[in-house]
Amino acid sequence: MRTLLIYPEFPKTFWSYEKILELVNRKVLLPPLGMVTVAALLPQHWEMKLVDRNVREVTEAEWDWAELVVISGMIVQKTDMAVQIARAKQRGLPVAVGGPFASSTPDAPELELADFKVLDEGEITLPMFIEAIERGESGGRFSANGDKPDVTGTPIPRFDLLELDAYDSMSVQFSRGCPFQCEFCDIIVLYGRKPRTKTPEQLVAELQCLYDLGWRRAIFLVDDNFIGNKRNAKLLLPAIKEWQIERGYPFSFTTEASVDLASDDEMMRMMAEARFEAVFLGIETPDEASLSVAGKHQNTRSSLEESVDRITSYGIRVMAGFIIGFDGEKTGAGDRIVRFVSRTGIPAAMMGMLQALPNTGLWHRLEKEGRLIQEKADAKGVNQTNLLNFVPTRPIRDIANEYVDAFCRLYEPNAYIDRVTHYYANKVGAPRWKAFFKPEKSDKPALPPMTDVKALATVLWRQGFKRNTRFRFWRSLARVARRNPASFEQYVVTLAHNEHFQEYRAVVTREIQEQLACLPPEPPSTPAAPTRELQPV
Template identity: 40%
Template sequence: MNILLVYPAYPETFWSFKHALKFISKRAALPPLGLITIASYLPEEWNIRLVDMNCEKLKKEDILNSDYVFISAMAVQRESAIKVIKQCNDCGKPIVAGGPLFTMEPDTFQNTVDHFVLGEAEELMDELVEDIKNNKLKRYYAKPNFCNIETTPVPRWDLLNLKWYGSMSIQYSRGCPYNCEFCDIAALNGRKPRTKTSVQLIQELQSLYDAGWRRSVFFVDDNFISNKSKLKKDVLPAIIQWQKAHGYPFSFYTEVSVDFSNDDQLMDLMFKAGFDRVFIGLETPDPDSLREANKYQNIKQNLEESIKKIQSFGFEIQGGFIVGFDSDKPTIFDKQFEFIQKNGIVTAMVGILNAPRGSELYSRLLKENRLRGEISGNNVDINTNIIPKMNLEFLIKNYKNLVAKLYQPKNYYDRLKKFLVNYKVPGFSKAKIGFQEISAFIKSIFILGIVGKERKQYWKMFFWSLLKKPKAFPKMISLSIYGYHFRKIAENL
């Protein structure tokens, strides 16, 4: 049996890091974790081929040489997924589609996709494999309950060309206990967090290490700290022990809620385990908009104090922000800018409010007749599938101005310096200097220091970091490169 796994291409987005990846000669930021995990359920005697379209082109012969095409995608990959499906239809090859896009929008693909795996696939794979063997595939595969991820196997790293990726990804938990109105995580993964065991996690880290990986690893969890007790008592101590035994081969980053700042022990353990970046949905400094969004975990915190504390424990905060709430006033754009600058949120992803299927916001606006189509999935484009209370033209104009202003070199490097002043540099993790790092450093000098609009700010920060905070110099170079990518995205809005 020949199975072709296809991961559609991403458009140029904030998180694609397209312009930054060129500095380190990589093709994609992250691998298709879902597909290589599902591949572990397929029989060993089957011939499995993966095509990640963010790294290589999908060839017609790949499709023709397959018996089935498995495709997984998120909303942001919709356009590419539609093209892939058409190619498969033209070649007469049956498609098995899963992942968030097809789970939330099966009706969109009713006439073009042959078989759907809706929701989590782990507990459906045995049935799916048997049906393929017997040539009796059903139209739909779905489970009413969320699966036990303690039985999820180690991903098939061997299907990847590791040299193509800027980072690897693994998963410890699924689900988030919070219920933000604009979020579809509760529909996709549930509000009751489910976790893997520490033994599982160490097996995955070891398998990744054995595959030859020695760089950053992204924990793709919806909220990594959803079960704080288990993390502190079991999981993080196990990771720390493994990292020490292997000379800290990995640095980690993940997503957390802002109440992370309330637990000093948890922050200390995550820092010692090798975590140095966390994404936090800060959303807005406006309390009325936070209440509207059911973002009560943010309302309970003094956001500025929480940010400063998390940074002081050694974490770079990547912040998510939203404009276009019903409660937003015309002054929100200035307030967002001032908040982001004041708190040194170097990587600030600002998007216009959208309503994904499965979210409470989607249900509310459907009743209010304020929806217009589906989300694009691109957090920093100028589209929204809602009819906002704020004038749409005013919203889009001021949104574009806000993003452009945030990523003007002076403003970006001001935030970078503010962050580095408060940043605690890891003492246990030595910067790994190889050809990739040397190449990126040289390219940064030429592209940012000689050619780029940011050359004045680049050199000022370059020498400030060398003289005032030399241990943070690698972080400064990395964030300067990221800033170049973000500026390019902002200029193309």
């Protein structure tokens, strides 16, 4: 079976990083891990080709070669999913769809032309699909019916199908699921509340596979909560550390975790020694009442600011997500987020307006209250620049304007330099993995790649000479070089990220303004939407 796997295109997002990727001659931040995992679960005697539409177009030769098309993606990719399904059907090719979007909304109009719908986790449903293909069936829907697979049997993803040079970072997965019950999150809907993990041997084998393919850059551990199963995470980390030491620390790691990471010094130490350089936290909001309403109680058990500082002290850079638009939210939520980010110094603070994702607790509650307006959601699907897809408890224009104002303030060039400099000069601890690093002996020191040299020169020119940040930029470089030389390289890379945020500020402003212009004028007085009483935490 000649199988063409297609990964649909993403719209511009906070994480698309186009301007940064241009500097280092890469096209995409991360590869489609789900697609290469599907490829590993399909019969290995099938011929396979993979096209990531974020890297390049599907060629006519590839369409002509294919006997079966497999497409997977997230809600934000649904528009291009529909386009690729239609192109395949125009050529008379059978199409199988799967992934988070298909699993959460299998009857979505974008998927109506697909022949096969392979839902939920592929370890369970792909064998059903393969059996149907072998029986000669021309269509079908395959569901796990609530069952969750044991991921210790998941094979090594087919990383060899990727155009590795196109990606800035690589993706691997250790666990699926999260033990918490945040009302707005669809992770527990898709993967359950009992985190399932691979074995340390499995994960190390995946790292070795990438190493053998020549990969020597960053790796993103895509777990939705890496510490969801703390016991197994602590079994994994020593194995990664040992593997790293034996090979001279070829990889740096980034992952996602819950804020309670800050209460586990052993976990943070082990992560730092394995060379985990950054972690993404879902902080959401500094407003405890909103966190309580959203069911994110784990974020109310200790000071969020102190939690960020504790993680940072281990040399692990904190990235964070923030949401505006919770029920009962008070005016000024955007300003409170800006103040929180400024105090903690978090360099990458993602912001978005609350979205009710299909089948989440939030979705069902709003549907019951008659407040969902999903049919008015932007055609691109859920994105950081979408207005809320439900009737909020305060005027939607107020929420949208606060969001745009807050985002633009966070990434104003001078403010960004000040925040990042404060973070690295005063808070970031020394990289602990370097205590175990033993460089190979060489007569000549290794020179940085020419692409890195060009990227550095571009950042120095734009921020150090061309813009009005020039004086602040050079003073800040000198300050961090003096105060925290061990983290200086990471600091410069973090400064470079604002090349992307500068452009994305304009994207946020334009897209929100366009959506607001399409809203009907608000009447002089409207009845308040149902509110939930906010209880003190």
